Amino acid sequence: MRFNKLDLNLLVALDALLTEQNISRAAEKIYLSQSAMSSALARLRDYFGDELLVQVGRKMELTPRAQALQDPVRDILVRVDSTVSAQPDFVPAHSDRVFRLHLSDYTMTTLMPHVLALAYQRAPGIRLELRAQIMHPHRVLERGEADLLIIPKEYCSVDHPAELLLTETFCCVLWDQSPLAKGEMTAERYLAAGHIIVQPGAVHSALEDGFMHKLGIERKVEVTTYSFLSPAQLLPGTNRIATMHRRLAQEAARSLPVVLRDAPVPMPAMEQSMQWHKHRTSDPGLIWLRGLIKEAVVVMDHAHDDERL
Structure with a gap:
């Protein structure tokens, strides 16, 4: 032709x-x-x-x-x-469709277990390819290499639709035997301590680090790591502080000898969004998946609420 x-x-x-x-x-x-x-x-x-x-x-x-x-x-x-x-209908229980998602290890640890559990109940035949976040994530949408991105709102492209999934706050995480774990966590103690921070490598710098720079807050960085999961694992045996996403910190506290404290410096919340290609807004399968992910956020937060009771 x-x-x-x-x-x-x-x-x-x-x-x-x-x-x-x-x-x-x-x-x-x-x-x-x-x-x-x-x-x-x-x-x-x-x-x-x-x-x-x-x-x-x-x-x-x-x-x-x-x-x-x-x-x-x-x-x-x-x-x-x-x-x-595009299919006129999407029947989850009978589908064997493959969905490709790009996300961080923060989302992998906190949200995706709930997404997979719901998907397994309702659409056991679908497959999910979970891929690491990359620099300029909108490009994989435009090349048709991803169905969905789960990324902070700041990194969303203005050329494609996006929807807010959740708001995340930050907290301090410390080894439970550290002197810093006792008494009030003041700004003075926070700034005087050594810190473990995340520098994700090929992707954008960590949001919390960007927030700190915007506020003119200089921390004494003693350890950098590429994974959002690892700071809590690197704390035991030290008097250092890690500033982490609260939901991720709560997950870490289940199995590690760490405690959580409110951050004593102003920290804007992170707005986590999902984004898809503008040409796939009406795709019935993606509409279903986006709804499932939003439902998984509710399930995840109910689970955290139950733990606090």
Whole structure:
């Protein structure tokens, strides 16, 4: 099929080439032979009057024209895929659909056990691929590589719809034998102590660290770690403090010799949201999954409330 003299089948090859920037990998991605992909690239170069991919040293790089095509071509294919693959109905009990979610280890530990338990009851045949958070998470939505993101509101893209899931506060976590665990946790004691903080690596810096910088609060950082789960595990045997998401800290306190204290410095709450591609707003399966996740938040917080009674 052709549109404006372009064979539309070449759009799939073009997307793979622009994404992989390698003829062999692009061919593997869409199940073509390398010679067929080379032929497709030659036809694309002829149509656009541009090299698109050029050899620079040992790798290939996109030309400016190719860079300008990258997002529009992906958007077209995602729009077509969401239109063609959308089912008029979604029957959870009979579905074997795969849902791909990007989330942090905070969400993995606190919320996802409740999501999976509800999903197992109502849709035992569905599969969930839980993937690590990445820098610029909206890009995996736009490439059609994720169905849903669960991320802080600050990191949501303005180009796609999002919905607030929960509000999270922060607290101090300390080894229960530390002198800091006794008496009032004042701002002076907090700032004088050594701290364990999270620097998630490839993703954005931790929100609580960003809050501290905005408020002009300088902590004495003695340990940095890449995981939101690990600070509480690194506290026992030390007089250090970790400032953690409260729900995650409560999970840690179940099994570790740690205690929780209110933060003595002003800490804005984190607003955790879920985001999906604008072309998939009416997808019945995603509508069901989003509703299930919101229900899981209620179940999670009821469980925490029961523990405090």
